[in-house]
Structure formats: C-alpha cells, structure tokens
Amino acid sequence: MAKDEAKKKREPPTCEICGTHRRVIRKYGLNICGRCFREVAHKIGFRKYGI
Numbered sequence: 001m002a003k004d005e006a007k008k009k010r011e012p013p014t015c016e017i018c019g020t021h022r023r024v025i026r027k028y029g030l031n032i033c034g035r036c037f038r039e040v041a042h043k044i045g046f047r048k049y050g051i
C-alpha cells in the first residue's frame, strides 16, 4: 500500500478569478470556478457549458 502518495500535497485547484476552491474547472486550460466560468465562457464565446 502506497498511502504516502495521498500525503503528497497537490495544489488544490483554485479559481483564478475569485479564488474559491469549489467546483474549479480546469478544462480548456482554465482554472476557474463554475460561477466565473459562466461569465468567462460568455466572454470567450462559449455557449455550451454543461455543468
């Protein structure tokens, strides 16, 4: 059992815009939460977002 791997601190995904750790989306090279994604997606032309 290699439980030590679980101890490795992964940097928690953080929203680059508001800084929350909740529901951070790392798709598309973005690091933003669902809320901000809606705004950003609108700006960058994403009309489809199924969260």
Ligand SMILES: [Zn+2]
Binding pocket: 015, 016, 017, 018, 019, 020, 032, 033, 034, 035, 036, 037
């Ligand atoms: Zn955010």
